[in-house]
Amino acid sequence: MKIVRAAAITLVTLVLVAGIAIPMTASPKGWLEFPTIRGLEQNARNIFFHVPIAWTTLVAFLVSMFYAVRYLQTKRAEYDIRSVASASLGFMFCFLATVTGALWARFNWGSFWNWDPRETSIFILLLIYGAYFTLRSALESEETRARLSAVYAVVAGLTAPFFLFLMPRLMGGLHPGSKDDAGGNGPVLDFKMSPNMLTLFFIGLIAFNLLFVWMLDIRVRVGMLEDYRTRHKD
Amino acid sequence: MLKHMATSFQSVAAVLSKDVQSELRVRYAINALVMFILTSVSTILFALRYERPTPTLFAGLYWVVVFFSAMSGLSRAFVGEEERGTSLTLRLIATPAAIYAGKLVANTILTLLLASAVTVLYLLTFPGFSVQSYDIFVVTVLLGAVGIAAATTILAAMIAKAQARGALFPVLSFPVLIPLFMTVLDATDKALSGDDFGEAFGDFQVLAGYAMVMIAGSALLFAEVWND
Numbered sequence: 001m002k003i004v005r006a007a008a009i010t011l012v013t014l015v016l017v018a019g020i021a022i023p024m025t026a027s028p029k030g031w032l033e034f035p036t037i038r039g040l041e042q043n044a045r046n047i048f049f050h051v052p053i054a055w056t057t058l059v060a061f062l063v064s065m066f067y068a069v070r071y072l073q074t075k076r077a078e079y080d081i082r083s084v085a086s087a088s089l090g091f092m093f094c095f096l097a098t099v100t101g102a103l104w105a106r107f108n109w110g111s112f113w114n115w116d117p118r119e120t121s122i123f124i125l126l127l128i129y130g131a132y133f134t135l136r137s138a139l140e141s142e143e144t145r146a147r148l149s150a151v152y153a154v155v156a157g158l159t160a161p162f163f164l165f166l167m168p169r170l171m172g173g174l175h176p177g178s179k180d181d182a183g184g185n186g187p188v189l190d191f192k193m194s195p196n197m198l199t200l201f202f203i204g205l206i207a208f209n210l211l212f213v214w215m216l217d218i219r220v221r222v223g224m225l226e227d228y229r230t231r232h233k234d
Numbered sequence: 235m236l237k238h239m240a241t242s243f244q245s246v247a248a249v250l251s252k253d254v255q256s257e258l259r260v261r262y263a264i265n266a267l268v269m270f271i272l273t274s275v276s277t278i279l280f281a282l283r284y285e286r287p288t289p290t291l292f293a294g295l296y297w298v299v300v301f302f303s304a305m306s307g308l309s310r311a312f313v314g315e316e317e318r319g320t321s322l323t324l325r326l327i328a329t330p331a332a333i334y335a336g337k338l339v340a341n342t343i344l345t346l347l348l349a350s351a352v353t354v355l356y357l358l359t360f361p362g363f364s365v366q367s368y369d370i371f372v373v374t375v376l377l378g379a380v381g382i383a384a385a386t387t388i389l390a391a392m393i394a395k396a397q398a399r400g401a402l403f404p405v406l407s408f409p410v411l412i413p414l415f416m417t418v419l420d421a422t423d424k425a426l427s428g429d430d431f432g433e434a435f436g437d438f439q440v441l442a443g444y445a446m447v448m449i450a451g452s453a454l455l456f457a458e459v460w461n462d
Binding site for chain 1: 385388389392393395396397398402405406408409410412413416440443444447448451452455458459462
């Protein structure tokens with residue numbers, strides 16, 4: 001975990017500094033200048049923050065679902081702690097993705113919120129997290145809380161393919177890869193970025209995921225200690 | 235195998251007929267639902283007066299009433315068992331799969347009845363609400379009702395064990411139902427604007443897929459919720 005922590009701190013700092021500081025010019029010379037993307041200009045810098053954060057949100061959601069299934073299989077409290085820790089981090093990343101996305105939308109598409117299918121799907125994810133934590137607070141017995149919230153995580157996860165893959169393709173939208181995106185190749189995997197931007201982008205992906213792993217580890221350890229304390233109160 | 239299937243079919247039918255009978259005996263849930271639909275539709279009537287909304291807006295107004303009346307009706311499926319104290323007996327005499335299937339069918343019927351009542355009221359009271367393509371409309375309401383029942387039956391079983399049941403049910407259901415809503419809204423819009431049946435076919439595929447995924451997932455998970 002020490003290596004993960006060091007790597008997460010170094011890489012996130014690197015991405016933050018490089019993403020903001022590297023100049024953007026029309027005709028880039030060398031590795032330390034980004035080309036200007038027409039229509040995005042300086043706003044393109046957000047691609048190093050917003051997109052990795054949004055992907056980490058999804059990773060956190062999947063990790064939470066994975067541990068929910070493990071809990072239902074084994075009924076070990078440890079897996080519930082891991083599942084809820086990942087969900088609460090996912091909620092934080094989801095919030096950050098929404099804020100960075102709304103800011104980007106304001107300066108690129110004209111308003112903070114446009115109900116583009118991907119904006120809708122991140123909104124659904126926020127609602128799912130909200131419902132998940134509301135459900136947990138409404139259940140008193142620890143065992144029931146762990147069991148039912150695990151079931152809800154899985155049921156909510158079942159709808160994910162619909163709003164992640166089907167809706168954005170069926171409906172027109174603003175994000176790349178929407179139905180009426182001229183020249184778009186379906187998924188958002190065709191980035192049209194220069195090699196040095198792509199490198200920083202993938203470093204960003206790794207950085208935010210490592211940050212997630214490190215924070216998850218801390219959360220799980222805190223959760224385990226709290227669990228131990230409630231079990232050995234007297 | 236055949237004999238096994240026949241007995242499980244019998245127990246599903248028994249759970250269903252038990253629900254229908256106990257509902258018809260007291261009728262307060264149905265009465266309350268009818269009044270709920272009447273009040274919500276008349277609120278919209280008062281608000282609209284002589285306006286002529288677009289098909290898109292009408293599709294939204296239609297499904298808002300169906301959603302909230304379904305939310306107040308479908309939660310009863312398991313809350314009623316807990317309130318009457320009959321869930322223990324039910325747990326003893328039937329398998330979780332049979333109970334889930336029976337409740338799912340009961341909820342589907344209830345949602346279909348609700349949607350039909352809302353449709354009739356809308357057709358009678360709103361002069362601007364005219365269904366141009368009945369084939370799209372009927373299939374949309376059918377698949378929509380099955381989808382709503384499929385997604386919410388397991389959630390109804392979950393909230394029966396929680397505090398603040400009434401408020402919790404729509405909170406849990408709404409995020410899960412959004413993909414369904416976006417699709418039924420699109421299809422209803424098409425039905426009200428008079429599109430050809432083929433144009434709504436993509437929507438029907440999504441709706442059928444959604445219902446199948448939700449039923450399969452709930453059937454696998456139901457025992458976890460039902461057995462303490």
